[in-house]
Ligand SMILES: Cc1cc2nc3c(=O)[nH]c(=O)nc-3n(C[C@H](O)[C@H](O)[C@H](O)COP(=O)(O)OP(=O)(O)OC[C@H]3O[C@@H](n4cnc5c(N)ncnc54)[C@H](O)[C@@H]3O)c2cc1C
């Protein structure tokens with residue numbers, strides 16, 4: 001065994017929270033190392049958020065071009081060159097990796113490329129990517145391992161070598177018919193994008209609706225939007241088996257309420273949720289306990305069962321968003337410097353980058369009902385928003401929840417153009433504790449999408 005090297009802060013995984021913690025600790029003078037097996041900067045800039053949003057924007061351009069005539073621009077025959085789509089995306093990812101390396105260098109944190117495994121409490125052995133091993137110990141250890149796509153236990157699926165988001169976002173050819181297993185975030189964003197590039201796309205979802213966490217009016221709007229673009233959606237099905245090989249020919253047999261059906265496709269994408277990267281790396285040896293789903297068990301301060309060991313991001317069971325992994329960093333760094341920050345009562349917003357996007361902060365109607373919280377609900381169709389008329393993007397609606405007996409905003413959902421930006425305006429009001437009347441009565445620039453918040457909150461039923 002190599003001689004152990006000691007660090008004041010040792011971080012496993014260069015994800016969002018892990019890298020910020022490393023840079024922060026190193027800059028404040030602590031000897032810090034990060035061990036990363038592959039993705040410099042984690043999955044967001046390499047394989048997940050940013051590459052997907054990059055390709056989704058290429059698909060948006062394709063959609064603009066397909067409908068250019070509507071806006072008065074005359075085009076001839078058009079086609080999507082997936083090699084160029086890939087080239088733009090790869091260029092962005094390479095730039096990000098270079099920037100991350102500069103930030104590592106400037107911070108003084110050592111980035112060690114290799115796979116970590118615990119061999120004793122607070123002690124890891126790293127199998128270096130360049131060969132050889134190093135043994136590292138940390139006075140404090142943070143674990144930021146992330147997740148990978150779950151491959152459901154369906155006969156023939158694994159043997160079909162299905163695509164996950166990682167492989168799909170690396171394809172430089174267009175699938176002729178892409179079968180998408182799962183109608184959640186990954187499935188919906190990528191199904192729409194590949195449809196716009198020109199693939200035939202079929203979504204197969206076990207649940208009764210798309211985006212299962214959302215209210216039924218929201219998911220009905222999503223469904224209509226996707227079907228209008230020619231995406232075929234199968235809901236409430238049981239997948240029986242998969243045959244063939246993704247990239248060549250693949251068939252999926254499913255049980256539906258109308259009987260058994262088979263879909264023949266060229267490729268299959270698995271987008272059926274995530275599995276934490278917590279197995280086989282000696283977390284038991286480190287004294288780090290997992291919960292029943294295999295995520296690292298943490299308290300509100302993100303402390304694990306092992307003293308001096310924290311967990312960050314998806315592997316810690318935090319909501320699966322980059323901005324949450326970043327907030328996990330803020331919790332840990334605050335607590336390491338005498339603060340008392342917790343993840344309790346965090347207001348976690350999100351935006352699904354379908355087009356138009358779906359954004360939410362706070363409660364949905366169904367959640368309010370489940371929690372027995374009485375609310376007043378205001379709705380406004382996006383078609384009523386003047387800005388939406390100017391850009392011919394009138395699909396969707398806004399919905400706000402306000403406490404029944406007061407003026408506190410409890411939730412906001414929007415499906416429509418610029419939903420993420422409009423939602424953030426409402427989130428800011430919620431964080432400031434501003435009554436809904438503050439937004440209702442504000443002067444908001446005309447014509448913006450956020451201007452419609454005045455009309456939305458004016459629609460609220462009286463107490
Ligand atoms: C297709 C897709 C699109 C998404 N889009 C969005 C979006 O638009 N917005 C959003 O907020 N979220 C999005 N997400 C979710 C988001 O990517 C994650 O929540 C986010 O990256 C946070 O991850 P993390 O910090 O927990 O871990 P990660 O960033 O995954 O980092 C974990 C790191 O640990 C490394 N690692 C694992 N095991 C070891 C080991 N034993 N030794 C060394 N290194 C190891 C991994 O290589 C990885 O780099 C998307 C997810 C997917 C799949």
Ligand SMILES: NC(=O)c1ccc[n+]([C@@H]2O[C@H](COP(=O)([O-])OP(=O)(O)OC[C@H]3O[C@@H](n4cnc5c(N)ncnc54)[C@H](O)[C@@H]3O)[C@@H](O)[C@H]2O)c1
Nearest residue numbers: 152182183184185186205206207271272273320351352353
């Ligand atoms: N824009 C964003 O912020 C963004 C984008 C992509 C992913 N993400 C994050 O990544 C997480 C993972 O995304 P995801 O889409 O993999 O998971 P998800 O949980 O959002 O959706 C998975 C879907 O697959 C369905 N499913 C499960 N097993 C199935 C099966 N055997 N056959 C058919 N359908 C099946 C589920 O019912 C569910 O609807 C998300 O929850 C989200 O937090 C965020």
